[in-house]
Amino acid sequence: MPDANFDSSRSVPTPQAVPLAAYAHDRLRAEATEILAATGLVTRESVTLALPKPSIPADLAFPVFAAAKAAGQNPGDFSQRLADAAVVPEGMLIGAVTAQGGFVNFAVHPAAFAAAVIEEVEAGGAAYGNDKIVGAGQKTVVEFSSPNIARKMHVGHLRSTVIGHSLVKILAALGYDVISDNHLGDWGTQFGTLLAAIDNDHLTPWDDPDPVQSLVEVYARFNSAAKDDPTLMDSARAWFKRLEDGDPWARQTWQRLIDLTLVEFDKTYRRLGVAFDTTHGESYFEPMLAPVVQEALDKKVAHIEPGGAVVVEFGEESRLPSCLLRKTDGATLYQTRDAATCLYRWREYAPVRNIYVVGAEQKLHFQQVFEIVRRMGYKEIADRSIHIAFGAIVDAGGQRFSMRKGTAIFLEEVLDEAVTRARALMQASMAEGRTEITPEEVDSVSEMLGIGAVIYADLYQGPERGIKFDWDKILANEGNTGAYLQYTHARCRSILRKALPAPGAETLLLVSPEEQAVLKQLSRLPHAIREAGANFAPSTVADWTYNLAKAFNDFYHSCPVLKAETSGLREARLALVAAVAQGLKNGLGLLGIGAPERM
């Protein structure tokens, strides 16, 4: 079943036991396993550890149910026997072992843990949380954003762009050699439409003040006219065929459309901090299309129908509807181009993962493409190809935004509005003297905040659900929002401007519940990044970052830093603040969001 293959490829094997980049979090797990195994009551292999819920006063837990059953004892007794038999040697990060119900609970040694976590955040710096062992330099392709030439990016492109961008960063943090590719929609019948309109009406959109806007309007006009006059679509198809056949005017005009659109896209990408390693639009694969169709025919994956169309039938058992690789008029389709793209990447990179960040409405399309590639004999790349499908952005009434109907909200509009709101808020803070922001910074910081709000509003939740577009929600600045995280970072930096932590602080003094809560959250960044990479889920990192900010703000309100009770504690807390600032910056960075010094 293609579905089974598709889904199984979604989880990347995670490294066994403790990777070489062993963080305090990893050492805790290793220690717990050793302590349990040393009792002689359970084997190392039978130990699986879980993170207890926050309400449980423990840092790591071993649910004994399965082991107790194997030993023929009831879980409560067995966990007690394990806890009684457990010996915690000196110098461990684990401080105590207790039994509670069917669980053996491990608590950290607060002082040792504090010193270890602060030390590794300081040592890691911007790379804290990374684990290059996981990816070990293996190639991974991430295709994302992929807007269409002669269109404006709208809110739909936002999702692909920010999810893809974050995935690239997360996978790179895990040591993968990532190739980010912008698969531009620069080919297809839509260009026939534009060429037909430009030719018919002798248009010169490149001379207009907003050329892309003109093209969008031309396209919309043509489509509505085509409803009354079906011959218009025929002329569009004919023009696309001419483009494919290399007609000089068609080619030249097409290239102009690409160039003037890319100027606009680049502005948006710069604002979002997004860059690509390759921008292989669909046209790039054009020379590979005929050979792919031929290969599919040779391998009996596809056949020619009487009219001349090339068809792939998947058969009853696969339950996939059949699709075309070549139209009756000889032109190719989306499936043809994506099959060629997939094979190109296999030959060029042989990646361990070939990831497509594309809307959920194209799920069937990718299943078909991957299955075609598999049947052509390229099982490896088919198995390694993954469609990260995200839900559509819809309006308040649940309707999808449509370029053709003119209801689309353009991405630039959203970013501008977000930046405007951020600036207004900051100016209010300035008027009330609640910020240390300087007038010179207002522009750059309001840009960082506005863009951050938009990115975070998308990434804080998983991709599968759709998003109801709501200005107030996307641009919110209280609670679980980008602004909250950025504010917390600015707050840390504000303290650090007043006093820098001296080296050699006695970080083992950080044993209060609030301090320990911050340290525990800090220690879990490596875990969060690995999980995000294994599940292709930036929201895991977003969630970690939010919880770090929350833990820090709680600490901030309970524990004075600059006016701590003793100078030793003051130094230790300064070190903690510096570590939190680093952690927030790293987490935000993985999401593609900037961390401001002041706001």
Next chain:
RNA sequence: GCACCCGUAGCUCAGUGGAUAGAGCGUCUGCCUCCGGAGCAGAAGGCCACUGGUUCGAGUCCAGUCGGGUGCACCA
């Protein structure tokens, strides 16, 4: 009709077989003589759509039902 996604607090969402299901928004109550109030603390709010099954244990896995969405060859 077939396939896929979603269904958890009034709303928006976390929760990858483990303990008393968690956040944010909104509502109500407190906290600026103190490192930035875009903050903190507290309260109220749940038949995790429904019915069965697997399991020591199910919001989580399986089957079915009901709701919402998406897709199903000459667009992309």
